[in-house]
Amino acid sequence: MIKFNYGDSMNKKKIIMIIIVTILVISLSVLFIKLFDFEDQTSNNDEHNISKKIDEETIHQLYSYFLENNEVEYSGIHSTHYVGKTIVNQNPQYVNAMVYQYILNNDKSSLEVLTKEELNRVVNNSLNYTPLYKVSLSKFEEVTNLLLGPEVTLKPREFSYTNKVKAIFVDNYYYIYDTLEETTKDFVEFKSITRYAVSEDAIKIYEYYLKCDTTTNLCYNDEARDSLSNITYTNDFSINDYLNNLTIYEHTFKYNSNTDTYYWNSSQMD
DSSP states (O other): OOOOHHHHHHHHHHHHHHHHHHHHHHHEEEHHHHHHHHHHHHHHHHHHHGGGGOOOOHHHHHHTTTTSSTEEEEOOSSSSEEEHHHHHHHHHHHHHHHHHHHHHHOOGGGGGEEHHHHHHHHHHHHHHHEEEEEHHHHHHHHHHHHHHHHHHHOOOEEESSSSSEEEEETEEEEEEEOOOOOOOOEOOOOOOOOEEEEEESEEEEEEEEEEETTTTEEEEETTTSOSEEEEEETTTTGGGGGGSSSSSEEEEEETTTTTTTTEHHHHHHH
């Protein structure tokens, strides 16, 4: 007669159960470690590499920092090379116009009412002008640091936003007004984003640019009309016919971890 040893059978069952539990514990531990590592990596990316959040809306928002219509023909970002800190010193009028444009587009609550009486006190012949707004110096400085970086210091002074709209700086305020003068310009600009690249701490926006004199029909690669292009302007001119021959500019924006925003750092011909 064969006898079964129930004690040995129970011991085997216990051993098998211990093995199964051990395998489950190890598997869950490995899974937890993997999940933890992934979450930690995501956290680091959010803090140090917000490039994962970059989309076309962000790119166009950064591109909108630049003057949309440089009627006054400031020598701005479309030149051989410009760094944010340099342009503040060499062309503060362009920077002030940039700041005012940003406030117009994104921070209208900072535009204070400017009365005719106030304008009369600070601008000669203002009876023929239309008061628009007044904006505090502190707001201009705040926006300057947003657009150009925390280490940039604004040089407050009078500037022209367009050929008609001008601003004068008096007693820590910018007084902005419309001269209502009839103005014309003898040039047309062509510019558009072609592509962009995102790295861990910077965004590069690439843009074509062309400026054509509508009187001489000569075209230039820069705002100051120093770099002559081999393209000729005509009445039926279409920029699409010259896309392969246009000068490309590289605009670099740096990441500011303190404000979780990007600011314009430099521009140069690519």
